[in-house]
Amino acid sequence: MDAGINTFFEPRGVVLVGARSSPGFGYGIPLVLKSHGWEGRTFLVNPRGGELHGMRLHASLADVPGPVDLAVIIVPAPSVAAVLDQAGAKGIRHAVIESAGFAEIGGDGRALQEAALETARRNGIRVVGPNCVGVINTANKFSTIEVIEEAMVPGRTAVIAQSGVFGTVLLDMLHEHDLTISKAVTLGNRMDLDECDFLDYFRDDPGTSVVMMYLEGAADGRRLRESLLALAPSKPVLVLKSGRTASGKAATASHTASLSGEDEIYQALFRQTGAIRADTIEELVEMTRTFATSPLPKGNRLGIVTSSGSLGVMSTDMAVSSGLVVPELSESSREAIRAGSPAWMNVRNPVDVGPSPMFAAALEALLADDDIDMVLAITVLPYVIFKTVTGKGSSGRNWFGDLGEIRSRFPDKPLVQCAVGHHEFVDRMRRIAGPAVPLFIAPEPAVRSLAAMYQYSKRIKGTGTFIH
Amino acid sequence: MDAGINTFFEPRGVVLVGARSSPGFGYGIPLVLKSHGWEGRTFLVNPRGGELHGMRLHASLADVPGPVDLAVIIVPAPSVAAVLDQAGAKGIRHAVIESAGFAEIGGDGRALQEAALETARRNGIRVVGPNCVGVINTANKFSTIEVIEEAMVPGRTAVIAQSGVFGTVLLDMLHEHDLTISKAVTLGNRMDLDECDFLDYFRDDPGTSVVMMYLEGAADGRRLRESLLALAPSKPVLVLKSGRTASGKAATASHTASLSGEDEIYQALFRQTGAIRADTIEELVEMTRTFATSPLPKGNRLGIVTSSGSLGVMSTDMAVSSGLVVPELSESSREAIRAGSPAWMNVRNPVDVGPSPMFAAALEALLADDDIDMVLAITVLPYVIFKTVTGKGSSGRNWFGDLGEIRSRFPDKPLVQCAVGHHEFVDRMRRIAGPAVPLFIAPEPAVRSLAAMYQYSKRIKGTGTFIH
Numbered sequence: 025m026d027a028g029i030n031t032f033f034e035p036r037g038v039v040l041v042g043a044r045s046s047p048g049f050g051y052g053i054p055l056v057l058k059s060h061g062w063e064g065r066t067f068l069v070n071p072r073g074g075e076l077h078g079m080r081l082h083a084s085l086a087d088v089p090g091p092v093d094l095a096v097i098i099v100p101a102p103s104v105a106a107v108l109d110q111a112g113a114k115g116i117r118h119a120v121i122e123s124a125g126f127a128e129i130g131g132d133g134r135a136l137q138e139a140a141l142e143t144a145r146r147n148g149i150r151v152v153g154p155n156c157v158g159v160i161n162t163a164n165k166f167s168t169i170e171v172i173e174e175a176m177v178p179g180r181t182a183v184i185a186q187s188g189v190f191g192t193v194l195l196d197m198l199h200e201h202d203l204t205i206s207k208a209v210t211l212g213n214r215m216d217l218d219e220c221d222f223l224d225y226f227r228d229d230p231g232t233s234v235v236m237m238y239l240e241g242a243a244d245g246r247r248l249r250e251s252l253l254a255l256a257p258s259k260p261v262l263v264l265k266s267g268r269t270a271s272g273k274a275a276t277a278s279h280t281a282s283l284s285g286e287d288e289i290y291q292a293l294f295r296q297t298g299a300i301r302a303d304t305i306e307e308l309v310e311m312t313r314t315f316a317t318s319p320l321p322k323g324n325r326l327g328i329v330t331s332s333g334s335l336g337v338m339s340t341d342m343a344v345s346s347g348l349v350v351p352e353l354s355e356s357s358r359e360a361i362r363a364g365s366p367a368w369m370n371v372r373n374p375v376d377v378g379p380s381p382m383f384a385a386a387l388e389a390l391l392a393d394d395d396i397d398m399v400l401a402i403t404v405l406p407y408v409i410f411k412t413v414t415g416k417g418s419s420g421r422n423w424f425g426d427l428g429e430i431r432s433r434f435p436d437k438p439l440v441q442c443a444v445g446h447h448e449f450v451d452r453m454r455r456i457a458g459p460a461v462p463l464f465i466a467p468e469p470a471v472r473s474l475a476a477m478y479q480y481s482k483r484i485k486g487t488g489t490f491i492h
Numbered sequence: 493m494d495a496g497i498n499t500f501f502e503p504r505g506v507v508l509v510g511a512r513s514s515p516g517f518g519y520g521i522p523l524v525l526k527s528h529g530w531e532g533r534t535f536l537v538n539p540r541g542g543e544l545h546g547m548r549l550h551a552s553l554a555d556v557p558g559p560v561d562l563a564v565i566i567v568p569a570p571s572v573a574a575v576l577d578q579a580g581a582k583g584i585r586h587a588v589i590e591s592a593g594f595a596e597i598g599g600d601g602r603a604l605q606e607a608a609l610e611t612a613r614r615n616g617i618r619v620v621g622p623n624c625v626g627v628i629n630t631a632n633k634f635s636t637i638e639v640i641e642e643a644m645v646p647g648r649t650a651v652i653a654q655s656g657v658f659g660t661v662l663l664d665m666l667h668e669h670d671l672t673i674s675k676a677v678t679l680g681n682r683m684d685l686d687e688c689d690f691l692d693y694f695r696d697d698p699g700t701s702v703v704m705m706y707l708e709g710a711a712d713g714r715r716l717r718e719s720l721l722a723l724a725p726s727k728p729v730l731v732l733k734s735g736r737t738a739s740g741k742a743a744t745a746s747h748t749a750s751l752s753g754e755d756e757i758y759q760a761l762f763r764q765t766g767a768i769r770a771d772t773i774e775e776l777v778e779m780t781r782t783f784a785t786s787p788l789p790k791g792n793r794l795g796i797v798t799s800s801g802s803l804g805v806m807s808t809d810m811a812v813s814s815g816l817v818v819p820e821l822s823e824s825s826r827e828a829i830r831a832g833s834p835a836w837m838n839v840r841n842p843v844d845v846g847p848s849p850m851f852a853a854a855l856e857a858l859l860a861d862d863d864i865d866m867v868l869a870i871t872v873l874p875y876v877i878f879k880t881v882t883g884k885g886s887s888g889r890n891w892f893g894d895l896g897e898i899r900s901r902f903p904d905k906p907l908v909q910c911a912v913g914h915h916e917f918v919d920r921m922r923r924i925a926g927p928a929v930p931l932f933i934a935p936e937p938a939v940r941s942l943a944a945m946y947q948y949s950k951r952i953k954g955t956g957t958f959i960h
Contacts, residue, residue: 047880124846129836170876172914189846190802192874196914240805266805304936305806305912334658337708337734338773368597378592378657406660408638412515444773446640446664468772 027150027217029225031118033161033207035094036065038168039116041085041107042098042123043068043076049122049157050098052170054079060165060176067092085110094118095149096158096168101125101136104154105143112147119144120168121153122188127213128155141215156212157188160195162205163231169208171195179204180233181316182226184219186211186240194238194305202459203313206231218243223251227259236262236312245293252297257484260315261299264308265290298483300476307469314462314473318438320481323397324348326474327390328374330402331383331424335444336374339400339467346475350374351395360389374402384425391434398438398474401427402467403453407446414452428458438477442470495618495685497693499586501629501675503562504533506636507584509553509575510566510591511536511544517590517625518566520638522547528633528644535560553578562586563617564626564636569593569604572622573611580615587612588636589621590656595681596623609683624680625656628663630673631699637676639663647672648701649784650694652687654679654708662706662773670927671781674699686711691719695727704730704780713761720765725952728783729767732776733758766951768944775937782930782941786906788949791865792816794942795858796842798870799851799892803912804842807868807935814943818842819863828857842870852893859902866906866942869895870935871921875914882920896926906945910938 038057044050050070054077057066063079067088070081082088085095085107095111097104101123111119126137137154144151152158158168162178175195183198183205185191191210198205206229209222219239226232235255242248255261265287294301300315302308326348330336340350353361353373361371365382375386383403390399403424405413413423431439442464443453454463464470506525512518518538522545525534531547535556538549550556553563553575563579565572569591579587594605605622612619620626626636630646643663651673653659659678666673674697677690687707694700703723710716723729733755762769768783770776794816798804808818821829821841829839834848843854851871858867871892873881881891899907910932911921922931932938 052876052880125836129838133836170874172875187800187802189800189872189874192876193800193872193913196875196917197912200915238802240802266802266809304934306934332655332657332661334655334706334708334734341734368593368601370597404657404661406638406657407640407664408520408660412520444665445661447668449664466772466774 027221028118029217029221031093032120032152032159032209033166034164035092035118035166037067037090037092038062038065038094038096038166039067039069039085039088039092039111039114040096040098041069041111043070043081045076048098049170051076053096053098053168056167056170060167062166065090085114088114092116094120097121098123101133101154104136105139108140108143108147108149112143112149117149119149119151120156120158121151121212122155122157122168123153124155126154126215137213137215144216151216152209153212154215155188156210157192158210160205160208162207169195169210172199174199175205177204179206179316180231181205181312182222182229182232182235183208184211184222184235184237185209186214186219186238188212190238194309197309201309201313202462203309203316214243220244220247220251223255223261227255232259234260234262234312234316236308238264238266238308240265240267242290245289249293249297252293252299256298260480262302262308262312262315263294263299264302264305265294298480300480307472310462310464310469311473311476314438314440314477315480317460317462318440318477319436321397321438321474321478322481324475324478325351325395325397326471327353327393327396327399328402329383329386329390329399330374330376330404331378332402332404332444333376333378335402335404335442335467336376339402339442339471340374342468342471343475346472348471348475348478354393354395357389357393357396360392361386381423383423384430387425387427387430388434391430391437391439396437398478400440400442400467400470400474402442402444404444405449407449410446410449410452424453424456427456427461431457431460438474440464440470440474442467495689496586497685497689499561500588500620500627500677501634502632503560503586503634505535505558505560506530506533506562506564506634507535507537507553507556507560507579507582508564508566509537509579511538511549513544516566517638519544521564521566521636524635524638528635530634533558553582556582560584562588565589566591569601569622572604573607576608576611576615576617580611580617585617587617587619588624588626589619589680590623590625590636591621592623594622594683605681605683612684619684620677621680622683623656624678625660626678628673628676630675637663637678640667642667643673645672647674647784648699649673649780650690650697650700650703651676652679652690652703652705653677654682654687654706656680658706662777665777669777669781670930671777671784682711688712688715688719691723691729695723700727702728702730702780702784704776706732706734706776708733708735710758713757717761717765720761720767724766728948730770730776730780730783731762731767732770732773733762766948768948775940778930778932778937779941779944782906782908782945783948785928785930786908786945787904789865789906789942789946790949792943792946793819793863793865794939795821795861795864795867796870797851797854797858797867798842798844798872799846800870800872800912801844801846803870803872803910803935804844807870807910807939808842810936810939811943814940816939816943816946822861822863825857825861825864828860829854849891851891852898855893855895855898856902859898859905859907864905866946868908868910868935868938868942869929870910870912872912873917875917878914878917878920892921892924895924895929899925899928906942908932908938908942910935
């Protein structure tokens with residue numbers, strides 16, 4: 025059955041039950057909706073009546089005049105079932121329940137959740153939550169989440185987060201990594217809709233190219249497998265799954281009222297379905313950004329150009345232990361780089377250009393080389409020297425080349441940058457390369473992201489066993 | 493034999509051979525020395541004579557008037573041996589050779605290095621380098637390294653780096669992590685002095701409490717073992733060792749002319765000696781900072797207080813897989829936290845205070861609990877909510893408590909903070925806690941650093957097998 029998920033992201037009108045003038049969601053969400061052009065389609069309910077942010081507070085849901093097909097519910101847990109009945113009577117078939125105090129606290133909360141679910145089912149209402157913060161759609165600026173403005177910039181990555189707080193904090197970080205989103209959903213206790221419903225939805229969502237997901241445990245392992253199998257071949261799915269250990273699982277149980285399965289089972293599930301597992305938050309964000317900005321590699325041959333030999337070594341270590349190879353360069357690449365290089369420069373892969381001005385030339389040679397499938401550019405310069413160089417009219421672009429421009433001339437291979445050192449140096453390198461070249465502040469995650477792309481690419485082409 | 497290492501850090505006078513007015517070390521290092529009060533003790537040599545930065549250029553080393561006991565040599569590789577002879581004739585017994593073009597380029601370079609070494613030995617000169625950037629001593633502001641001013645702030649961590657560029661870039665980053673140094677040395681090709689000489693020196697250096705080291709390969713594995721065994725019990729040694737894989741080793745060979753040993757051997761060496769191995773640059777810096785600022789833990793029992801359940805789960809996962817335990821709380825701690833807590837708050841470890849104002853109280857309870865050996869404080873708040881809270885006269889200190897002040901009242905256990913989200917939120921949390929509370933931007937490295945402290949502590953107390 026089609027759950028009509030799209031209504032959560034594109035409601036004709038939304039009613040917010042539990043709007044109020046004291047701090048909290050009931051105060052903040054109406055403001056978010058109003059400031060994004062939703063004032064005319066947003067209706068607020070509070071039995072005391074009056075106004076909030078210049079918008080009328082309706083005494084009951086039944087009084088709401090406009091067409092509404094989505095209810096956002098923020099009232100205390102014991103009142104939620106009654107609100108669902110009122111919403112049903114109004115013809116509403118979709119609800120986001122943000123209220124906490126349900127199964128995640130056990131005992132009475134569990135009973136309240138069962139009653140709410142029974143009421144929703146009786147009324148034919150599909151539910152996101154409870155104990156969540158709902159959804160965002162950047163295309164039409166619809167949001168039930170109080171979030172920073174930068175998170176509303178439209179992009180092509182969808183976010184699924186089990187936890188509301190974690191989902192919001194993740195959205196706080198993404199723009200700093202040049203990652204923009206299409207839609208986001210936080211699932212909370214998943215009393216009705218779960219990650220599978222949204223994975224299925226994003227598979228057919230033309231605005232979404234990549235999906236990132238945070239899970240503490242699957243709502244239904246078998247369905248998750250089916251949803252991932254269906255989605256992963258066409259759109260990369262990056263997953264952070266916590267609750268790996270027995271103690272972690274115990275902590276999970278009290279948090280969003282789910283029990284994590286055994287980690288080995290998840291590991292196998294992700295491997296078999298082609299989902300890409302990240303081990304940390306940073307890795308989740310960094311890998312997603314790489315998938316969101318890069319073409320898939322044709323193979324696992326990594327070319328490295330670096331201004332620091334040490335970082336070239338570290339990158340090679342990580343590449344080899346991640347299933348990539350760092351091959352010898354072809355004679356044509358060697359010749360292209362050797363022309364103009366100082367005698368001391370050792371022309372091999374990694375190409376360590378040291379303090380020579382050969383960085384851009386070496387980078388272009390690697391990108392042009394048919395025997396290289398992906399390229400890592402390691403830009404490192406002691407900050408004092410960088411300041412001297414840039415103080416003399418050079419932007420830093422002259423030193424390492426215009427990475428963004430080079431990227432645009434060689435669009436067919438993954439190219440990522442690693443800049444290590446002073447934060448002002450790193451920021452400058454980020455600006456020079458632009459959002460099309462993912463920037464990492466350490467070599468290991470840069471290489472791991474490239475390795476993940478290779479593994480995914482191999483998997484969807486069916487050319488080998490998928491191991492990652 | 494005492495190599496007189498201290499002269500490298502506290503020379504009476506220094507002569508710089510190869511000073512010049514064109515860009516490079518010969519231009520920059522005299523400026524560094526002059527700007528740090530060393531003008532009167534610095535003598536510059538260039539056959540063309542004249543002046544540089546208002547300092548006289550002497551035509552030859554023999555012409556230098558003042559007392560000098562250290563030579564810094566920047567002339568091209570083929571001229572280095574001759575300069576060493578002149579230095580020897582002048583009575584100088586210590587030299588830093590920054591010039592490149594020696595064994596790291598193979599062939600002729602190798603022959604030049606052998607000739608330079610023979611000349612140094614004949615003159616009784618101990619050498620740092622070649623192919624390095626030399627040393628820093630923050631106490632007397634002596635530096636042969638062009639480095640940012642923040643790296644010259646005195647601290648208690650010594651740095652040993654095999655590579656000059658990497659060493660400098662590392663120094664560019666440290667202040668951003670509130671890490672200050674006592675002394676630093678970059679080793680380069682290690683034709684004479686190597687990491688062991690400096691490990692031995694730092695063992696007896698009263699200004700140094702912690703040592704961080706970057707190696708591509710040991711100069712002498714057996715000696716390294718002895719030096720680490722002697723040093724590690726009194727001062728923690730954090731090591732980043734690259735060249736782990738066969739390809740990485742091949743890359744190393746061309747970089748600083750050393751061959752990495754097998755990684756398993758190093759792993760065993762570090763484990764047996766009590767040195768703490770970091771896997772990445774970030775981990776090296778973060779672990780070092782934790783050791784530099786924290787007391788050692790008495791055991792492996794971790795208490796976690798968090799405003800995000802998800803991050804509590806991730807931290808528990810990492811703790812358990814790193815050899816820590818996340819125990820049930822004692823009844824007294826539970827009571828202390830329960831008093832004043834909302835009914836929905838689940839009082840267990842990790843203590844997930846959610847949006848309640850219980851963060852500081854829970855943190856103090858864990859720090860006071862005799863059954864907890866170390867504490868992780870996870871401060872997370874959606875940025876929009878943080879701005880609302882702090883916009884109303886609260887500094888954020890009111891929300892999570894004054895972590896720096898709490899730290900000062902409970903100085904006996906490691907306490908680290910993890911702040912995740914918007915960079916302005918993270919910066920604010922960093923300022924609130926101050927440098928005495930290491931701040932991490934992800935839970936996993938925070939927990940790994942605590943685990944490293946536990947392993948080290950167990951090792952030096954001899955209470956168990958050392959595994960990390």
